[in-house]
Amino acid sequence: MNKITLTEKSKVAASLLERIHELHNPEETVRFMEVCGTHTVAIFREGIRQMLPKGIELISGPGCPVCVTDQQYMDQALAYAAREDVVIATFGDMLKIPGTTGNLWQSKENGAHIEIIYSPMEVIGLSEQYPDKKIIFLGIGFETTIAVIAATIQAVHAKGLKNVFFLISHKLVPPALRALLSNPEHQIDGFLLPGHVSVIIGEQPYQFLADEYHMPSCIAGFDGVEILAAIVNLLEQRKEQTFYVGNTYRSVVAKTGNSVAQQLMDTLYEPSDDGWRGIGVLPASGLKLRGEWSAYDALVQLPLGTFTTSDGPKGCQCGSVIQGMIHPDACPLFGKLCTPEHPVGACMVSVEGSCSAWYKYGFSSGGMTWEE
Amino acid sequence: MERIRLVHGNGGKFSHELVDQYIVKYFSNPILNELHDGAVFPVTTGRMAMSTDSYVVTPHIFPGGNIGKLAVCGTVNDLAMMGAVPQYLSCGLILEEGLPISTLETVLQTMSDMAQLSGVSIVTGDTKVVEKGSVDGIYINTAGVGIVPDYVQLGTSYIESGMKVIISGTLGDHAIAVMGTRYGLDLPDTIQTDCAPLHKMAHKLLETFGKDIAFFRDPTRGGLATTLQEIANSAQKGIRLQESAIPIREEVQAVCQVLGYDPLYLANEGKMIAIVRADVADEVVQVMRTFTEGRDAVIIGDVVNGNAGKVGLQTAVGGIRLLDMLGEDQVPRIC
Numbered sequence: 001m002n003k004i005t006l007t008e009k010s011k012v013a014a015s016l017l018e019r020i021h022e023l024h025n026p027e028e029t030v031r032f033m034e035v036c037g038t039h040t041v042a043i044f045r046e047g048i049r050q051m052l053p054k055g056i057e058l059i060s061g062p063g064c065p066v067c068v069t070d071q072q073y074m075d076q077a078l079a080y081a082a083r084e085d086v087v088i089a090t091f092g093d094m095l096k097i098p099g100t101t102g103n104l105w106q107s108k109e110n111g112a113h114i115e116i117i118y119s120p121m122e123v124i125g126l127s128e129q130y131p132d133k134k135i136i137f138l139g140i141g142f143e144t145t146i147a148v149i150a151a152t153i154q155a156v157h158a159k160g161l162k163n164v165f166f167l168i169s170h171k172l173v174p175p176a177l178r179a180l181l182s183n184p185e186h187q188i189d190g191f192l193l194p195g196h197v198s199v200i201i202g203e204q205p206y207q208f209l210a211d212e213y214h215m216p217s218c219i220a221g222f223d224g225v226e227i228l229a230a231i232v233n234l235l236e237q238r239k240e241q242t243f244y245v246g247n248t249y250r251s252v253v254a255k256t257g258n259s260v261a262q263q264l265m266d267t268l269y270e271p272s273d274d275g276w277r278g279i280g281v282l283p284a285s286g287l288k289l290r291g292e293w294s295a296y297d298a299l300v301q302l303p304l305g306t307f308t309t310s311d312g313p314k315g316c317q318c319g320s321v322i323q324g325m326i327h328p329d330a331c332p333l334f335g336k337l338c339t340p341e342h343p344v345g346a347c348m349v350s351v352e353g354s355c356s357a358w359y360k361y362g363f364s365s366g367g368m369t370w371e372e
Numbered sequence: 373m374e375r376i377r378l379v380h381g382n383g384g385k386f387s388h389e390l391v392d393q394y395i396v397k398y399f400s401n402p403i404l405n406e407l408h409d410g411a412v413f414p415v416t417t418g419r420m421a422m423s424t425d426s427y428v429v430t431p432h433i434f435p436g437g438n439i440g441k442l443a444v445c446g447t448v449n450d451l452a453m454m455g456a457v458p459q460y461l462s463c464g465l466i467l468e469e470g471l472p473i474s475t476l477e478t479v480l481q482t483m484s485d486m487a488q489l490s491g492v493s494i495v496t497g498d499t500k501v502v503e504k505g506s507v508d509g510i511y512i513n514t515a516g517v518g519i520v521p522d523y524v525q526l527g528t529s530y531i532e533s534g535m536k537v538i539i540s541g542t543l544g545d546h547a548i549a550v551m552g553t554r555y556g557l558d559l560p561d562t563i564q565t566d567c568a569p570l571h572k573m574a575h576k577l578l579e580t581f582g583k584d585i586a587f588f589r590d591p592t593r594g595g596l597a598t599t600l601q602e603i604a605n606s607a608q609k610g611i612r613l614q615e616s617a618i619p620i621r622e623e624v625q626a627v628c629q630v631l632g633y634d635p636l637y638l639a640n641e642g643k644m645i646a647i648v649r650a651d652v653a654d655e656v657v658q659v660m661r662t663f664t665e666g667r668d669a670v671i672i673g674d675v676v677n678g679n680a681g682k683v684g685l686q687t688a689v690g691g692i693r694l695l696d697m698l699g700e701d702q703v704p705r706i707c
Contacts, residue, residue: 006616006688013689047691118555224689351632360696370610370684370692 009225016228017261021053023235029055031187031325032179032234035173036194037064037352038222044361046224050370056231059187059324060357062176062276066093067142067322070275072309073140073169074099079304080136080167081112086129086302088114089123090138094350100310122154127161136298139168144196146170146287147261150268153289153296165298167371168289171274173197174205175285180323181213188324190216190234192227195249200265202257210243218246219253268293269310277312277346278319316345321354328358335359376471381501390499394473398480399463399487403495405700411495413460416519417518421456423447424515430508432475434553436564440479442641443512444486445569446592453588453644455526455578456518458490463497464513469504479510487631490569492516523582528607529673532587535675537611537651538646540660541566541668542619543596547638548627551619560623566644566665577646581660588645590640597636597695599645610679613695615687636685637698647675 024030034040040060043049049058062068078099081088088104095104095114108114113133115126126135128147139149149166156164173194180186193206198219216237220230226248233246247253265287274286294300312318316338317331328334328347338344340356347355379386396405403411427443445463451458463483467476487494545566552559570590577585587607591599596618604611620635628635642665648656653671660666683695 010616010690017690045693046687046689047685047693048689049691051691052687196662201524224687224691228689370682370694371678 001133009223012225013228016225016232017051019232020056020228020235023052024056025241026055027052027053027056030189030238031057031059031324032190032192032231033059033061033188033205034192035061035177036061036192036197037350037354037357038068038196039063039194039227040219040354040357041352041361042222042224042227044357046227048224048227049130052231058192059327060321060354061178061191061324062322063142063173063197063356064148064350064352065145065171065348066097067318067353068171068276068279069097069140069169069346070097070277071095071312072275073167075101075307075309076167077104077138077298077306077307078102078107079307080298080302081107081114085132085134086113086150087126087133088112088138089117089126089135090114091118092116093350094138094140096343098313098344100308112248120149121155123152123164124159124161127156127164129317131163134302135164135165136302137164137166139166139170142173142194142197143200144263145263145349146269147200150264152298153268153293154264156296164296166289166296166302167298168287169274170287171276172271172285172287173201175207175282176276177206177209179279179282181209181215183323186213186324190238191218192230192234193217193219193245195221195253198247198249198253198257200258200261202253203247203255206245209366210245213245216243216246219249220247221252229346235270276322278322313344318345318347318355321347328355331355374473376467376469376473376476376501378469381467387499393395394476394480395497395499398477398484399494399497401493401495403460403493409496411460411462412426413495413705418501418522419520420517421451421520422515422517423450423454424513425450426511427512427540428508429550431550431553432509433622434515434565435549435561436481437567439510439512440482441486441565441567443514444483444490444492445567445641447514447516448486448490448492448569448571449590449642449644450520451516452569452574453517454520455524455574455588456482457564457575458492458516458518458571460495461487461492461514461516463494464682465497465499466507466511466513467499467501468507471509475575476510479512483509486569490571497585499516515612520577520706521523524578526585526587528587528603530583531603531607531609532586533609533675534650534679535586535647536650536671537600537613537673537675538648538653538656538660539591539596539619539672540570540644540646540666542621542624542636543591543640543643544560544620544624544628544633544635546620546641547595547633547706548624551631552603552627557627559627562621563627566640566642568665570642570644570665573660573666574644575612576663577656577659580622581652581656582647584649584652585646585656587645589645591640591643592641594698595635595637595639596645597634597683598698601695603647604683605647607675608677608680610681611672611683612676613683613685615685619668619670630683631668636695650674
């Protein structure tokens, strides 16, 4: 890494930290939620939580796509994986998410044909490689991933491929934030908004946070300095009681987002009610393929019979973790029955899951603190 | 003969042909040429070190090296990190039916070159051929022995608070070179494996600084973070690293950011960690820098009081990140 940049970074970080101390009232406790899993990891990696004044707490939110994928979706994926004529194409993380009867790793070990891919576009190669099989791509993710998958569906359409289908469970960030705030017991004093999602949607979809909830919010990058700058912005909004959508990631996030990606999403998808693990169904919080694109919708083209979906692993507190109601280490399973090597809940599965990050980097797990 | 056949492993005429025409051709030396089931060689008094390792990397050939280079350098380096002067190696080959002879020859030629560079002789070996699909092309096992000079005193029990932690060069080059080939990424030519024998540098350091050097280790699988975590655990000391001091090539850093890898956890094949007394640390770095394989050597941290068994990374923004051991293999990000 470029050493001059790191030296400069240290200086800027020191001045931002000074500003945070100036703005923070030591009498009060404020809780800012980092919505995105990449932020959770970045905060740990930079050691930011320990640098902040005692009264500023960072809580992890619902922004890891693997974590919020619900049990019913995984049960559908497991049901497809059990079919002889199906090849499941998926990102690797999905294999470990628990469904009612097991996970996709177990299906794979039992002979299901599951291909781990790194780009959705790889489904085109799979379609040609397995012309007699039905290729089903597990399309999860927030706004960031949705546009990429939409482009894949268009490419499949353009090539006239008839054996590629998509099991879609796309989630939208703004409705999730609204749901968190509509819980009267929420303890959130501000949001660090996700950088990558905001590249696509821009600033406007978050405006309701300021207008309706008088809630400070700020779009942040993933560098330690960018995160500290966003915390300064949240404290300034709080101190001055003027609320708006801050943006300390302007070099990457345009005010209106990426209109090409937005149009692409709008062409293929329409809003739908969607299930969030541990939270339940939230109105208009997801996207489904529009009727004219249903030729690629796995659930329409390859209907599944009825089956019962359980509520999720017993004792797992992922729902409370995702909503920022508890820190991961408050879950009785954390670090004991549930570890990244043997995850019980979805938040322990992805490297960007709150529980996984708390486990890997967490100062609170088993006295993992550094003494100066 | 263009490809390896099952008969090349049956112990009969074809096996002899393979050994005579190819293996002896590249590895020839008086001890090996006896072609017995083992090797007899002279020994001196004192301590010997022994190490063994198996090599299963895929792809077999990658920027800057191949599986044969790893097989010799890996075992040579394991011996060097014990403070030994490597002398003799064995070589076990497990070949897949259908392996092109040209690939085998490339690997054997590299092993021969690396053995010469490392001053070791390959004195005994074994070759098996298995059905297509049973292994991935070629697997190699090497074992090695070497003499440990009397002045060498290395071990985690000699690590004390206040000592300095030195790394001999940039991290992650090997893993990214291999991953790049595996996934067909179009990477700049500067990303190559760092695989190299380290015994000359290791020995120069031990000769010069003797017992002021407490510990050597090469951060291979699991990378710098996992290796230091093991050392901190075993020594029951804390280790504090300075993020800004850790050398990582910009292009490696860039690939890591795209793929979601952490360079601190990526394997290296030609780097060593040295833990040394603070008063000789700068001189140790200077000596390392006189070697090609140590030209980017630098002090990256120190052994601290308290925090037993922990490795803390002081980040550029001023926080401390605790480094855990590598858990599951790193997988690319999905959002």
